[in-house]
Amino acid sequence: MRFSVAWLREWVDPPIDVQTLADQLSMAGLEVDAIEPAAPAFSGVVVGEVLALEPHPNADKLRVCTVAAGRDEALQIVCGAANVAQGMRVPVALVGAELPGGFKIKRAKLRGVESLGMICSAAELGLAESSNGILPLPVQAPVGEDLRSYLALDDSCIEVDLTPDRGDCLGLAGIAREVAAINRTALRTPTITPVAATSDERPVVRLEAPEACPRYAARVVRGIDPTAETPLWMRERLRRSGLRAIHPVVDVTNYVMLELGQPMHGFDLAQIEEGIRVRLARDGERLALLNGEALTLRGDSLVIADAERPLALAGIMGGEGSGVTAATRDVLLESAFFAPTAIAGRARSYGLHTDSSHRFERGVDPGLQVRALERATELLLAIAGGAFGPVVDCAVADQLPQRAPLTLRRQRIAQVLGLELDDAVVEDLLVRLGMEVAPVAEGWSVVPPSSRFDLVLEVDLIADLGRLYGYDRIPVQRACSATVAHLPEETGFDLERAKLALVERGYFEVITYSFVSPDLQALLDPAATPLVLANPLSAEMAAMRTSLWPGLLQAARQNLARQQPRMRLFESGLRFRNVAGELHQEPVLAGLLVGDVAPEQWGEPARAIDFYDMKGDLEALLRLTGCPQTFRFVSGELAALHPGQTARIEREGRSVGVAGMLHPAIAAQLDIAGDVFLFELELGPLLDGALPAFQPLSKFPVIRRDLALELDEAIPYERVHHCIADAAGALLRELVLFDVYRGDKITPGCKSLALGLILQASSQTLTDQEVDEVLDGVLARLAGDLGARLRS
Structure with a gap:
């Protein structure tokens, strides 16, 4: 909200300078972003x-x-x-x-x-x-x-960054009310004299969606002067508020919006057939807007229509076909109340943001419409003349917002603010804020003004008391409590330790939004039903993430588009699951890998990251738990991942994560060239570690024996590893897979694994006979369980 200080002083004129005024507004919760001169120096x-x-x-x-x-x-x-x-x-x-x-x-x-x-x-x-x-x-x-x-150019313009709950201050009247309350100064509200009708013409108005538009006021104006120009004083006030002059009708409606906070619209009456209908759009209806854009409307969008077509996107923007032009002589002035829920998010869903939608989605005073219409009539009559019909005010009373009294308790004020206010002080603050106050046993019954949509709970009233009383006046009370030391669980595996381990392996931590594109979410997780936001920041941030992968992929796309081909990213955060309509929050750790294994260098040829590089990073991470043997990588399937390179991560039979290569079809849709690898682990099972038991180092030498096994192609290495470890027992210190061969020198349908068995005893040097006995047992077990044999 931008306004001229000189204009504000016509409403309220406390004896303070501009900087003090800006400081007061900021301390009252209306943060001042900038103070600028109304005109450059000359x-x-x-x-x-x-x-x-x-x-x-x-x-x-x-x-x-x-x-x-x-x-x-x-x-x-x-x-x-x-x-x-x-x-x-x-x-x-x-x-x-x-x-x-x-x-x-x-x-x-x-x-x-x-x-x-x-x-x-x-x-x-x-x-x-x-x-x-x-x-x-x-x-x-x-x-x-x-x-x-x-021209009173030695003026200042103040830009206020309002929070979404303070829609009442999106007009000079609201700012003036705040300044008057802060300074105990009289508010000089301009007198708006109703303009007597000079014709009997009444517009026909039908409210076909009263839950979205419970009040619509309109007035017919005939015979305005098409050559009339907006006076310089009004053009200057519009300019100082950040708007440009367009046409007297448009300028008057914009002026009233800036002054009173009520958005309005002027239609060319000649373009309206058989009156006004306020209804929901029909799916697929087309509407060309004043900015030149042509929209295909959805059924949840409110429109202002006539008998034949939509004329305007209600509360957002007028239509090109019904807008006023230099040739317009007859006008229909509109002043309506649109429910915030009917407007919220609609403009953004069409890629729009207007001064009107900004105000309506935050809430406009439902009792302001006729007053604003009279003010616009008064101004338009002075500028362009014309014959004015009576005001038609169509309202559905039971659909208009009703302000129920709120109970404000003394004890709750003291609890929240940390100080006790005298009854007279509380009542004075509330009255200065425009509230109706009546004493009750435990405190007060308070009815907020109809313009204050943000006052719905007792704590809202207390917050208003605090900001008007002055948070800087509340005495500091430093909390004092006993400090109790809590020893960390010895089996605990700290998240920061996990993050540090990934950083040491070349990963960068990222923080992405919890709100993601529903389309991208459906692409990666089609089986999930995400929770959709009622009022999203944008269409690309309309759903709560069911995985951390959408954010990681968007981060990767941003970096790839900026010539960063090698990335290892990770993020820890919450994913949000829709379980029977209820929100379940699950902490997870996710990562993404793309590009080469190592940075480009002369001593090592470039090699692209593969599934096993990612698996190695995960195995290193799982070893930090102290119980890596409880985790298993099991072949799996997931819609987002390549069917041949997907693994479920299980802990003692329960699935706790997934890892794999992004499905090539999805990578192509996201315009990502090259293989992308992803993983996601539940933090609960990951951080549930085990206390490692000390094992003294053996002073006896190790003995290595290499085996070349031929076995069926379908048998995973995990089964081979498990079989050998079980057969060799405690003497097996390490098992190394150092070669895999597939070719015409072995039986078709088989593969060859070259394994190194490293054996060591803790109490003696192993003899050849003991080693041979271990190998014989291993080979017998492999042959019996897996049908494996030594290559000849």
């Missing part, structure tokens, strides 16, 4: 009157103007603007004036004719980004008066 510019003009003798596009500027003699000024005319009041930069950007006005000759100043455009004065000609001033502007003084 000097030596006065109001002038063009007395006469003649063609330039040496240039077709220039004219020689005689200008009165409050000096003893009229000035001769050469001007090239097409709109300069005799009798105009214009800004005149005198010789010696300094304009924005350090441009100084000097006595000059233009094509042989002396010019003693410059007639200025709005852009040259820094009052507009661009302009097509001289800035015309009102005919009553006093000649010779300094322009900064005449």
Whole structure:
């Protein structure tokens, strides 16, 4: 919300400077983002009157103007603007004036004719980004008066960053109420006199979706002056509030929105067939908006329609076909209350954000519509004239928000704020905030103003008391408590230790949003039903993640698009499961790998990451638990992963994670080139470690024996490892798989595994006979259990 301090002071004028005002607003919870001058610095510019003009003798596009500027003699000024005319009041930069950007006005000759100043455009004065000609001033502007003084340009503009709950301050009236309450200053609300109808024409209005639009006020205006222009004072207030002047009807509705906080709209009455219908859109209906976009509407979108077609996207933006133009003579003014739930998220779902949607989705005072309509009528009548019909106010009372009394307890105030306020202080603060207050036994019964949608609980009232009383006035009470030391569980496996282990293996930790694209979620986890947000930040952040993979993949895409081809990323956080309509939060640790195993270097050829590199990282992580033998990698299937490179991670028979290569079809849809590997582990089972038992190092030598086994291709190595470890017993220190062979030198349908068995005893040096006995037992077990045999 941006506003002019001079405009605010017409409503409330406390004896404080601009910086103090900004500090007060920030301390009251209305954070001030910026304070800016209303106009850039310039000097030596006065109001002038063009007395006469003649063609330039040496240039077709220039004219020689005689200008009165409050000096003893009229000035001769050469001007090239097409709109300069005799009798105009214009800004005149005198010789010696300094304009924005350090441009100084000097006595000059233009094509042989002396010019003693410059007639200025709005852009040259820094009052507009661009302009097509001289800035015309009102005919009553006093000649010779300094322009900064005449236009009150020594003003400041304050930009306030409001939180979503303070929609009541999205109008100057709301800001003024806050300032008046803070400073105990009288609020000078402008008197809005109802404009008497000068015609009997009433618009026909039908509310076909009263739960979304319970109030719609409208008025017909016929015969406005199509040549009328928005007065300079209104254009200036719009500019200082961040809006540009467009058309008198549009400017009036925007002005009322900025002043009162009520968005409005003006329709070209000639484009409306058989009255107004406020209804839900029909799936597939088309609507061309004022910004030129053509929308295909959904059935949950509220529209303003006539008998034939939608005219506007309700509470968001008007339609191109019914908007006012330079030729418009008859207008329908709209002032409505749209339920916040009917507007929230709709604009974003269409890729839009407007001043109207920003206000309606936060909540507009449901009692403001007729007052705003009367204010707009008053202004439009003064600017463009016309004949006004009576105000038609259609309302469904039982659908309008009702403010039920809230009970405010003394004890709860003391509990939340940490101090006891006198009853008189509490009542004074509440009344200054515009609330109706009645004493009850335990405190007060309070009815908030209809504009305050944020006051729904007792604690909301207490928060308002605190900010108006002043949080800086609440005494500091330092908490004091006994410190109890808790020894960590010896079997515990700390998450930070797991993170450090991954960092040491070349991973980077990332933090991604818990809200993800529903489309990406469905692509990766089609079986899950995600929880969809009612009011998402954007269409790409509309669902709560059921896995950490969507965020990791988006991070990878961002980095790949910025020429970062090698990545190892991990994230710890919550995934959100929809279990019978209830939210289940599960802490997990997930990772992503893409690119080469090692950075490019001269001493080692480049090699792309494969499944076993990721598996090795996970095995290193699982070893830190102290009980890696309780975890197993089992072949599995998952929609998001390659069917031949997917593993479930089990702990004692229970699935606790998954790892694998991203399905190539999904990678192609995400425009990711190369293989991407993903893993996700539940943190609970991962962090449930075991206390390792000390094993003294043997002082006796190790003995290695290598075996080349031939066995069926379908038998996984895990079974071979388990079989050998079981048969060799305690003498087996390590088992190394150092070669896998598939080819025409072995039986078709088989593979060859080259294994190194490292044997060691803790009490003696093993003899050849003892080693041979172990090997014979291993081979017999392999043959009996797996049908494996030594290669000949």
